[in-house]
Amino acid sequence: MLSVVIITKNEAGHIARCLESVSWANEIIVLDSGSEDDTVAICRQYTDKVYQTDWPGFGIQKQRAVDKASGDWILSIDADEVVTPELRLEIEKALQQEQVDGYExxxxxxxxxRQMRHGGWWPDYVLRLFRRDCGRFTDSVVHERIIVQGQIARLSTPLLHDAFIDLDEVLHKVNSYSSLGAALLYQRGVRSSLSKAVLKALWTFIRTYWLKAAILDGRQGLMLSISNAEGTYYKYLKLLELQNRQQQ
Structure with missing residues (x-):
């Protein structure tokens, strides 16, 4: 039995396409953290297992969703991701492999x-399919991952991800993720300065655009490189703000 788990907040623009793509699964679990749009109502059109809770961070929230699932296998996807019919077939075959406990x-x-083939975005292997009794999410506030005790294999058919639909979404996520990233760095004891923020941002642009060849993805590759650099810059600048607040 396969359970699909999804966490949401204000995903009305994405969630229907996501849920439609996994409507074949045995069970769909949605854990919402206070949506103010039509997300919850849309989700209830596809599953009766829609729950609402607070927001403790990505890792804990995704594990909460897993804990509500009853399937032997878990497929964890985000609200802006889509499982194609081809990927569905490969997943169904993978579930029959008794010696494997997780799949990237x-x-x-x-x-x-534009679908990005460079800039470090492809192939972006993510561990999303795993036996429920063999894996769990880390407690990380951001950049969470699944730890699987057992053998891991790879599928070949891609999961589609509408990472950024437009510039409004880019700016929103740059702001959100830079705040979360700064808080995480602060907890780890990392410290920042204005010069460090600038140099880190510059290196991020060089790495993305030149070393990881985002230049080959045209104008979107340049836009991605700039927004990556901006995210890094603001993350270290917000880290500096956290330091200054603690010193006051």
Missing amino acids: IPRLSSYCG
């Missing part, structure tokens, strides 16, 4: 209308 799936992400 290549993720093909789009940025402002």
Whole structure:
């Protein structure tokens, strides 16, 4: 039995396409953290297992969703991801492999209308399919991952990811993730300065655009490189703000 688990907040623009793509699963679990749009109502059209709770961070929230599932296998996807019919077939075959406990799936992400093949975005293998009794999420507030005790294999069919639909979404996520990233760095004892923020941002641009060849993805590759650099810059600048607040 396969349980699909999804966490949501204000995902009305994405969630129907996501849920439709996994409507074949035995069970769909949605854990919402206070949506103010139509997300919850849309989800209830696809599953009666829609729950609402507070927001403790990505890792804990995704594990909460897993804990509500009853399937032997878990497929964890985000609200802006889509399982294609081809990926469904490969997943169904994978579930029959008794010696494997988890699968990494290549993720093909789009940025402002273009599927990105460079800049470190492809192939972006993510561990999303695993036996419920063999894996769990880390407690990380951001950049969470699944730890599987057992053998891991890879699928070949990509999971589609609408990472950024437009520039409004880019700016929103840059702001959100830079705040979460700064808090995580602060907890780890990392410290920042204005010069460090600038240099880190510059290196992020060089690495993305030149070393990881985002230049080959045209104007979206340049836009991605700039937004990655901006995210890094603001993360270290917000870290500096956290330091200054604690010193006052």
